[in-house]
Amino acid sequence: MSRDQDMTRTDTADFEFAPPAPVAVSGTETQAQLIWRAFRRHKLAMVSLVVLGLLYFVALFAEVLAPNDPHEVNARYTYAPPQEFRLFDRDEDGGWAFRPHVLGYKVEVDQVALRRSFVPDPDKKIYIHLFPRTHETRMWGLFTIDRHLIGVDGRREVLFLMGSDRLGRDLLSRLIYGARITLSIGLAGIVISLLMGVIIGGVSGYYGGLVDNVIQRIIEFIRSIPPIPLWMGFAAALPRDWSALQNYFAITLILSLIGWTELARVVRSRFLSLKSEDYVSAARLDGAGDFRIIWRHMLPAFTSHIIATATLAIPGMILAETALSFLGLGLQSPVISWGVLLQEAQNLRALADAPWLLFPGAFIVVTILAMNFLGDGLRDAADPYGDTQ
Amino acid sequence: MLQFIANRILTMIGMTLMLSFVCFFIIQLPPGDVISAYAAELAAAGDSSGGQMEEMLRERYGLNQPFVVQYLKWLRNLLVGDLGYSFNLSKPVSEIIESRIGISLLVEMLAITVLWAIAVPIGIYSAVRRYSVGDMFATVFGFIGLAVPNFLLALLIMYLVYVFTGTAVEGLFSAEYANARWSLGRILDFLSHVWIPVVVIATGGAAPIIRVLRANLLDELNKPYVVTARAKGMKESRLIMRYPVRVAMIPLVATVGWVLPTIISSSIVTAIVLNLPTLSPILLRSLLSQDMHLAGALILFMGILTLVGTLVSDLLLAWIDPRIRTGMAT
Numbered sequence: 195m196s197r198d199q200d201m202t203r204t205d206t207a208d209f210e211f212a213p214p215a216p217v218a219v220s221g222t223e224t225q226a227q228l229i230w231r232a233f234r235r236h237k238l239a240m241v242s243l244v245v246l247g248l249l250y251f252v253a254l255f256a257e258v259l260a261p262n263d264p265h266e267v268n269a270r271y272t273y274a275p276p277q278e279f280r281l282f283d284r285d286e287d288g289g290w291a292f293r294p295h296v297l298g299y300k301v302e303v304d305q306v307a308l309r310r311s312f313v314p315d316p317d318k319k320i321y322i323h324l325f326p327r328t329h330e331t332r333m334w335g336l337f338t339i340d341r342h343l344i345g346v347d348g349r350r351e352v353l354f355l356m357g358s359d360r361l362g363r364d365l366l367s368r369l370i371y372g373a374r375i376t377l378s379i380g381l382a383g384i385v386i387s388l389l390m391g392v393i394i395g396g397v398s399g400y401y402g403g404l405v406d407n408v409i410q411r412i413i414e415f416i417r418s419i420p421p422i423p424l425w426m427g428f429a430a431a432l433p434r435d436w437s438a439l440q441n442y443f444a445i446t447l448i449l450s451l452i453g454w455t456e457l458a459r460v461v462r463s464r465f466l467s468l469k470s471e472d473y474v475s476a477a478r479l480d481g482a483g484d485f486r487i488i489w490r491h492m493l494p495a496f497t498s499h500i501i502a503t504a505t506l507a508i509p510g511m512i513l514a515e516t517a518l519s520f521l522g523l524g525l526q527s528p529v530i531s532w533g534v535l536l537q538e539a540q541n542l543r544a545l546a547d548a549p550w551l552l553f554p555g556a557f558i559v560v561t562i563l564a565m566n567f568l569g570d571g572l573r574d575a576a577d578p579y580g581d582t583q
Numbered sequence: 584m585l586q587f588i589a590n591r592i593l594t595m596i597g598m599t600l601m602l603s604f605v606c607f608f609i610i611q612l613p614p615g616d617v618i619s620a621y622a623a624e625l626a627a628a629g630d631s632s633g634g635q636m637e638e639m640l641r642e643r644y645g646l647n648q649p650f651v652v653q654y655l656k657w658l659r660n661l662l663v664g665d666l667g668y669s670f671n672l673s674k675p676v677s678e679i680i681e682s683r684i685g686i687s688l689l690v691e692m693l694a695i696t697v698l699w700a701i702a703v704p705i706g707i708y709s710a711v712r713r714y715s716v717g718d719m720f721a722t723v724f725g726f727i728g729l730a731v732p733n734f735l736l737a738l739l740i741m742y743l744v745y746v747f748t749g750t751a752v753e754g755l756f757s758a759e760y761a762n763a764r765w766s767l768g769r770i771l772d773f774l775s776h777v778w779i780p781v782v783v784i785a786t787g788g789a790a791p792i793i794r795v796l797r798a799n800l801l802d803e804l805n806k807p808y809v810v811t812a813r814a815k816g817m818k819e820s821r822l823i824m825r826y827p828v829r830v831a832m833i834p835l836v837a838t839v840g841w842v843l844p845t846i847i848s849s850s851i852v853t854a855i856v857l858n859l860p861t862l863s864p865i866l867l868r869s870l871l872s873q874d875m876h877l878a879g880a881l882i883l884f885m886g887i888l889t890l891v892g893t894l895v896s897d898l899l900l901a902w903i904d905p906r907i908r909t910g911m912a913t
Binding site for chain 2 (some may be wrong): 344394411414415417418419420421422423424426427428430431433513516517520521522523536539540542544546549552555558559561563566
């Protein structure tokens with residue numbers, strides 16, 4: 195701790211009394227190290243961190259990882275089921291070799307119902323290659339790439355590892371691109387909520403009195419109203435001719451307008467409890483301004499709590515976006531989010547024909563679970579002094 | 584107690600006013616209004632008097648006046664039961680709400696009753712038999728309820744019922760009972776449909792209740808008064824139900840206030856997916872077609888329902904726990 199205080203002085207003395215090398219000896223660990231140690235004990239949270247890391251990695255490199263163009267319509271393959279995936283194949287001389295491939299489709303017509311259905315054709319093997327040259331994509335809107343992690347040779351063959359939708363678009367690729375929107379909207383929403391929560395909650399807790407009273411009434415009001423109809427109402431009022439990007443930001447803003455209350459509550463209660471601490475009084479007596487007291491002395495004391503609360507609030511944002519998009523009031527096609535994808539599964543007939551349309555749902559569940567576990571772990575670790583187990 | 588009740592009712596009235604303001608704001612949000620759409624229609628039909636007509640209609644409906652004046656007019660109309668007119672369904676809004684409110688409330692009440700009937704025993708069980716198989720199961724159930732969006736659960740159940748029985752369950756009644764009078768057959772038919780939304784809503788809402796009850800009860804179970812009662816030879820089941828559960832329930836009743844908005848929210852989405860003959864699908868349709876007067880009235884209505892529900896739970900709470908009505912606990 196004394197080291198931290200020294201650092202705030204801009205003396206050259208720091209060079210002479212260089213801080214000791216950061217060796218992990220118990221008793222001299224920093225707050226961050228303590229939190230990390232407490233967090234690591236929480237196994238489920240660690241696993242969740244890895245899962246979420248992977249998901250965000252996929253979202254970030256969607257262009258490379260998606261095997262197909264997510265918008266490419268393929269009229270010949272509507273509602274094609276997920277292809278059978280095999281790792282090994284028989285050689286010419288009868289042995290087994292590692293050659294990942296999928297089985298092509300054979301179209302069968304049901305004579306009674308007069309419906310087409312796709313069945314795997316064991317004779318049609320489509321081999322999967324690493325980084326083949328296929329369709330062109332703009333990477334991050336900056337440069338063009340034409341190689342993707344996996345793909346098949348030839349324009350006539352298709353690769354539908356998770357099946358295709360109503361327009362014959364590859365569900366896996368759409369899922370991967372959808373991850374980008376769905377996962378980022380949670381983060382963007384939480385950043386706005388966090389700003390609102392910290393500012394409003396801080397003002398409320400620090401100044402108290404009438405301001406506090408008014409803000410508390412407003413928070414109480416927002417929390418006592420069911421959020422979904424409000425979200426729906428605001429989202430429905432968005433102009434129809436807005437671009438995808440405008441829509442995205444508007445939806446994020448709408449979600450945050452209602453989502454900030456929990457964060458503000460946490461920040462306020464922390465401010466209230468810290469206000470009477472000795473070190474805060476000392477700073478005030480020392481003549482520090484409000485801004486400095488809040489920024490330098492109070493905020494660092496509960497940053498970890500804020501992060502934990504924020505993490506626990508992200509799932510709510512994602513669920514809200516998914517529900518809104520699912521209902522047709524949130525993001526609209528051609529924008530791809532997991533909620534937009536689930537919209538395809540809305541009617542029972544489509545679902546009965548193509549149950550794989552529910553795949554995005556599984557991804558939502560995994561993401562929400564992981565974020566909850568991660569948030570729980572962070573919350574437990576946020577106060578590493580509390581428990582001495 | 585009287586003062587407490589008066590206080591809560593005043594708060595509720597204030598909240599209702601705030602809510603009505605927000606709803607009116609939502610009504611006014613979409614650019615343009617009904618009149619300009621109507622005028623555009625006239626102009627498209629080649630009627631040159633459109634502009635003049637527009638002015639007259641605007642004057643008549645007070646659309647030229649400032650926002651606050653319009654709001655006050657709307658509010659005054661609300662108070663005398665005039666909720667506006669739905670241009671899409673060509674019906675007064677109040678008539679639409681009236682025709683569906685009964686079923687809406689019925690489903691909601693059923694779901695909330697089942698929710699508590701499921702959550703409370705599970706919560707007690709998993710606290711008393713901590714770390715047992717049942718407790719683990721309850722935890723898993725809770726997490727699923729937390730992580731599976733309601734609409735997804737509804738879709739999944741619909742799909743599974745379709746796969747296993749071959750029937751498509753949608754709505755609350757089969758075709759032959761849809762407009763029939765209430766009879767035994769209709770009640771049975773209703774029950775065979777209503778379980779899906781009830782299960783979906785209950786699963787989503789049960790998780791936080793189970794968690795809170797379990798945590799509270801765990802705190803209470805080791806208190807001296809429990810040990811004393813046990814030492815005196817009181818039967819375990821009677822002991823737990825008699826003392827610690829009652830204490831642990833108190834903060835739970837307090838949470839009804841914030842559980843209710845979430846439950847109502849989830850029931851709205853569920854009702855839309857399952858296409859129940861409640862108010863929710865109408866809300867979605869009105870929003871999609873920007874029939875804002877209907878939508879605003881519905882949002883207001885759902886909000887007021889939630890506020891009333893919260894008020895009732897607050898009063899119940901004060902009745903159970905004297906500390907609250909005397910203002911000793913916050």
